[in-house]
Amino acid sequence: MPQTTIALAHSIDFARWRAATRDLVTRRVPPDDIAWHITPGDAPAAAAPSPADQPFRIPRETMQLAADVVQSMLPDRFTLAYGLIYAHVTGTDIAPSDLARMEDAAKTVRAETVHLRHDLFTLMQRSGANDTWHGTLDATTYAPESNARFMTFQLSLAPWRLSLPGRRMEWTGRELLHGQDDAVAAPLAFNSLPPPAMPLVTDLDIPRITALPAVALAAKTCRICPMARRATQTVFGEGRSDARMMFVGEQPGDREDIAGRPFVGPAGQLFDRALLEAGIERDDTYVTNTVKHFKFRPRGTRRIHEKAGPEEIAACAPWLAAERRIIRPHVLVMLGATAASALLGRHVTIGRERSRAITLEDGTTGVVTVHPSFLLRVPDEDARTREYARFVADLRLAADLRSAPPP
Known part of the structure; x- marks a missing residue:
């Protein structure tokens, strides 16, 4: 039974996941001992590792795979991503079935990232008195959220709205908002999101x-x-x-x-x-x-x-x-x-x-x-x-x- 519970502020809160992961891996807390919960609002930040703790480095490719997994909609995506980092640091093995699930999830995230970027000006239309861009995307991952910064730059900082299955995302010209269809959209910090599956400037027109x-x-x-x-x-x-x-x-x-x-x-x-x-x-x-x-x-x-x-x-x-x-x-x-x-x-x-x-x-x-x-x-x-x-x-x-x- 999990002995540690980590509260994340939203469904793709990579920043708090990463901070908690660094702390927990440093203390060698096994993946099965952690429960990850989405707690909208002001979730407490994870504790920083003690200066006396042994630091560790994660290869860029490994961390990107973890970020891609977090962008998937796998119900245990945070556990899988943590297990990947834990295994790298401790030298333990990952179950082949878990690794296969992560690689499949990353492949889907990358495909949706490519689709969004290549077809952005087809998906989004511009209208209204303030020239707001709006569009609809039948996404099966959280890749659109991770590419919110890409969209904002590509659309020249103009306001935009994107409807997604069960949720919506909006850039007002000043802040990014995100919410479920039946809830009030709340501010979403760009720096809380996982890095997109490809570098931000890739495909930027x-x-x-x-x-x-x-x-x-x-x-x-x-x-x-x-x-x-x-x-x-x-x-x-x-x-x-x-x-x-x-x-x-x-x-x-x-x-x-x-x-x-x-x-x-x-x-x-x-x-x-x-x-x-x-x-x-x-x-x-x-x-x-x-x-x-x-x-x-x-x-x-x-x-x-x-x-x-x-x-x-x-x-x-x-x-x-x-x-x-x-x-x-x-x-x-x-x-x-x-x-x-x-x-x-x-x-x-x-x-x-x-x-x-x-x-x-x-x-x-x-x-x-x-x-x-x-x-x-x-x-x-x-x-x-x-x-x-x-x-x-x-x-x-x-x-x-x-x-x-x-x-």
Whole structure:
């Protein structure tokens, strides 16, 4: 008979299940000794393991299988998922029949995830005074709940409602609501849900996202390339969504990676100073990078910048394209050869391209100049003064061009 009862706040409360699992597995509590109950409302959080307890790590594939099982509608899904983690940590065996049930459940969850993502714009229709999306899905799992964040980003943060068998889910534009057909919908925290069966950005149709905040939030979950998995966080662009001037650099540096903001390190401080001398208010612009994660190699306690390669540039290209498409700047300033090559689609030599107006394929006026970090590397003080003055002159040219008629 179970000796431990764990209360979960809702039928897919992965956050409390995971916290309780870490505590219970650390104490080696067998699966048969635990009863998992759904207690809507303010269920108590599980106790955190003691610092003295032996920590353990779970392979990503194993934890994802557990998350997929929790998304199923198996009545004992929380017990099965716990048993999977318990067996991994303790080195015990899982009954073949249980493992087969989990794998079948995960297969169904993945299939429904693919269906929802691929057919989202067929399932959902837009109507009403506030352009609310609404649809119906005959789901047999909780995959729709786990993909609520995907839907919210893909639908550009617009309100949406989805009717499901016996339940409904709604994004109001501010919060996610969830409830049974015969009950009042209650707030559902995104971070309480299990991760979807596929990474959030997989199948995300970025060109169809029309809201810059939705693109930024989606980009923060991106782990497409190895560089993204090593960096502290995604460093997305910032500034006005209707900016007439857009600045694009190479990639965030160490300071930016920690702060989560572009151009805040030494090069960024020099950039801000040059903007003021050129008569440009940074708050009136949009500033971003070609690559959204810091690429580095460790050297002792330091992290040394490494130049972004073609693979990283290609992986981040959809995010940069979305920023440019949504903002539609009148002037696009390319800071350095990496940004210029990526945006012009060809190899660029700064000396040949800088300090002149370039008409881009969409009619935007482009200006190529050096990256401010270049100025920090000029060893001779007189040369550094000359190069800085030339950089400010390039920014003044861009400032003059922003007054031209929009494309």
